[in-house]
Amino acid sequence: MFRIGKCLKKYYRLHVMAASHTKPFTVLVEGNIGSGKTTFLEHFTQFEDITLLTEPVEEWRNLHGWNLLDLMYKDPSKWAMTFQAYVSLTMLEMHRRPTNTPIKLMERSIFSARYCFVEQMMRLGTLHPAQFAVLDEWFKFINCEIPVQADLIVYLKTSPLIVYERIKKRARSEEQCVPLNYIEELHKLHEDWLINRTHAECPAPVLVLDADLDLSQITEEYKKSEHQILRRAVNVVMQSPNKLSPKKPMTRNAIQIIPHIKL
Ligand SMILES: Nc1ncnc2c1ncn2[C@@H]1O[C@H](COP(=O)(O)OP(=O)(O)O)[C@@H](O)[C@H]1O
Numbered sequence: 001m002f003r004i005g006k007c008l009k010k011y012y013r014l015h016v017m018a019a020s021h022t023k024p025f026t027v028l029v030e031g032n033i034g035s036g037k038t039t040f041l042e043h044f045t046q047f048e049d050i051t052l053l054t055e056p057v058e059e060w061r062n063l064h065g066w067n068l069l070d071l072m073y074k075d076p077s078k079w080a081m082t083f084q085a086y087v088s089l090t091m092l093e094m095h096r097r098p099t100n101t102p103i104k105l106m107e108r109s110i111f112s113a114r115y116c117f118v119e120q121m122m123r124l125g126t127l128h129p130a131q132f133a134v135l136d137e138w139f140k141f142i143n144c145e146i147p148v149q150a151d152l153i154v155y156l157k158t159s160p161l162i163v164y165e166r167i168k169k170r171a172r173s174e175e176q177c178v179p180l181n182y183i184e185e186l187h188k189l190h191e192d193w194l195i196n197r198t199h200a201e202c203p204a205p206v207l208v209l210d211a212d213l214d215l216s217q218i219t220e221e222y223k224k225s226e227h228q229i230l231r232r233a234v235n236v237v238m239q240s241p242n243k244l245s246p247k248k249p250m251t252r253n254a255i256q257i258i259p260h261i262k263l
């Protein structure tokens with residue numbers, strides 16, 4: 001009996017892999033700076049068959065020795081264009097990265113880069129209108145010509161003051177000069193994009209979570225998304241609503257961990 005069970009499990013996993021390796025159920029995890037996106041992804045390390053892709057911040061902090069994130073924050077008028085051009089490249093690479101798991105959770109996207117950060121830089125004047133126009137044309141080309149999978153957006157909705165305190169506590173050196181009003185403006189742009197739908201199209205349905213909750217309560221809030229993600233993933237991949245249920249904590253090698261994960 002045990003052998004049959006093992007064989008069935010192996011068949012299921014092979015079938016899921018074969019059915020899903022080209023178009024995994026892709027979840028974009030969006031939210032303000034410090035809203036808990038990385039923490040949310042870490043919550044899902046407990047499940048089988050999920051690829052977790054955190055934002056390539058370390059690539060932005062060290063491109064052949066250049067810390068583009070630091071340069072951007074220190075002199076945005078001079079470096080915003082350079083930084084955004086590299087953000088677009090690294091995020092597109094993440095969108096296009098092949099995965100052999102039926103579910104892919106990705107921190108941010110080319111959409112929030114364009115609709116939140118580039119939009120903010122244009123409004124603040126740190127991007128020249130000509131620079132904005134170039135970035136916007138690139139985004140339109142990518143959005144129309146290059147398939148970017150997005151099946152669900154999880155929006156970690158936060159209050160600016162709360163994430164501002166978290167950013168200060170996290171103490172990432174490049175962000176120490178970020179003022180509260182920068183966070184407030186980014187919040188408004190996330191709300192307008194994902195909730196009010198004022199200035200940009202939304203590539204997938206949005207699941208809103210209350211990410212103001214502190215670490216002692218947030219796990220219950222994260223669990224609200226588990227069913228939405230796992231159930232919909234199975235519908236997409238297997239047409240059967242009960243395959244990707246929570247498992248016992250798996251050994252590390254059961255999950256395809258991408259180098260960007262900060263563990
Ligand atoms: N729900 C929460 N309550 C309090 N602090 C949190 C919460 N979620 C994350 N943090 C902390 O806030 C900081 C930012 O979290 P992180 O997951 O890195 O956010 P993001 O990836 O959105 O920037 C980290 O120091 C993290 O430990």
Ligand SMILES: Nc1nc2c(ncn2[C@H]2C[C@H](O)[C@@H](COP(=O)(O)O)O2)c(=O)[nH]1
Pocket residue numbers: 031032033034035037055057069072083084087108112113114117118175
């Ligand atoms: N100007 C931009 N800054 C961006 C973009 N994406 C992320 N970032 C910054 C914001 C943070 O300082 C850091 C990492 O973000 P977290 O939310 O993970 O803390 O990178 C962007 O497109 N443009």
